[in-house]
Amino acid sequence: MSTEPVRRVAAALAAPGQPGSGLAALDVALADSVGHRLFTVLVLDEARGVSRRAYTSQPEAYPVSGEKPLRRDSEFYALVARQGLPRFCRDRGDIIRAFPDHELILSLGCEAAVNMPVRWDGRTLGALNLLHAAGHYTEAQLPALSLFAALAVAPILHILGEEGR
Template structure:
């Protein structure tokens, strides 16, 4: 295993996802269940989206219901979808992104984090989900390392 884990694994994942599926913005969120929050642990754009930022889990929200609890990916195909899903949609658009996919990373039937890819409008499709599933499973060791440190 490379030095500097789990960051080295997440940086390699970033490159692999960019090549296989594509993204302009990529982040990895890790759930801290004891604090009831999501923390950004990795980003390819640290200026506008720095690591370490934490947001409370909003149990009434679509992200919580679909991605975290149900373990289903959420695809935002258009900017209107992004506007409904993200409070920072203007910042997202300023980065050249008008579509997104939030893909759950799960272990033992429980979501431990998510892979979040954003790109130009209409970029992500259902056809991308099998590949994202494989990438999410490959992310489990890195996220388990992060969870064990929390």
């Protein structure tokens, strides 16, 4: 992976307009380096027991919306939130099993996904969610995804109101 996408994200994070400009730069960098048809950022507020979509590359189909209760019995929560591991959905069947809104996801041409945890100080703050064609995501992309997830810490902390913590 070229260092140019990382440099552009770092520059965007240093500029005014956070967290929007930083998350938009992450969107572009991830599209260029890993690829996606849909990119969202999910923020987890464990203390309040809710999650919310804080960023989306397709606001018409997946708007930034209100809060939803955390589904602590879900595979996403077990892997991504609790264990801090990425979750791969490799094909249409995985998407159908993993997402209650799979019909919308499939209608966008997305038959694969990776949910990459964004972690800070031993806890998961949220996730970078990338969706694309079947078979697009593999473990070989984890180094790049891990780097971009680390760059997402500051914007998510800002969203959670913990920038001074």
